[in-house]
Amino acid sequence: MGLIKPLLYTLRELFKRPITVKYPYEKRDISPRVRNIHTLDRDTCQHCGICARMCPNNVLKMVDGYPTADYRYCSFCGICLDACPTGSIQMIHTQEHNIVRAYQKDLYMELLSPDGTIYNPDAPHSEDNETGGVL
Numbered sequence: 001m002g003l004i005k006p007l008l009y010t011l012r013e014l015f016k017r018p019i020t021v022k023y024p025y026e027k028r029d030i031s032p033r034v035r036n037i038h039t040l041d042r043d044t045c046q047h048c049g050i051c052a053r054m055c056p057n058n059v060l061k062m063v064d065g066y067p068t069a070d071y072r073y074c075s076f077c078g079i080c081l082d083a084c085p086t087g088s089i090q091m092i093h094t095q096e097h098n099i100v101r102a103y104q105k106d107l108y109m110e111l112l113s114p115d116g117t118i119y120n121p122d123a124p125h126s127e128d129n130e131t132g133g134v135l
């Protein structure tokens, strides 16, 4: 009797629809509430560097007066957004699941413009994919 119950349970589970998907061949939709990439409004950015100083993971570095991100360490916590006095740095929603690159250096990226496009098509690694190597 002790064996039958778990056996029945296993048989029942065998014919249920799996709750997992075969990632990366299949992907689930990411909730529209998720904000998973930074943007920067260069017109309003004051070059103060507060966002970079407040980041707990040291993700943001000031380059030519603008924050850039090292996505190896970002936890997408949003503290940099709260710290920015002008609201220049924001995060937007994408359906991109993985920010993955062959080389770690390729995860060091310029921030997107507020409409999600890249500022500088000639930036390093912009040839990596159709979104300019950002995602």
Ligand code: SF4
Pocket: 054, 055, 056, 057, 058, 059, 060, 069, 073, 074, 075, 076, 077, 078, 079, 080, 081
């Ligand atoms: S979201 Fe958090 S971890 Fe990522 S850059 Fe901003 S403060 Fe740093």
Ligand code: SF4
Pocket: 040, 044, 045, 046, 047, 048, 049, 050, 051, 052, 065, 066, 067, 083, 084, 085, 086, 087, 088, 089
């Ligand atoms: S994004 Fe905001 S906090 Fe960061 S440098 Fe620009 S104005 Fe300062």
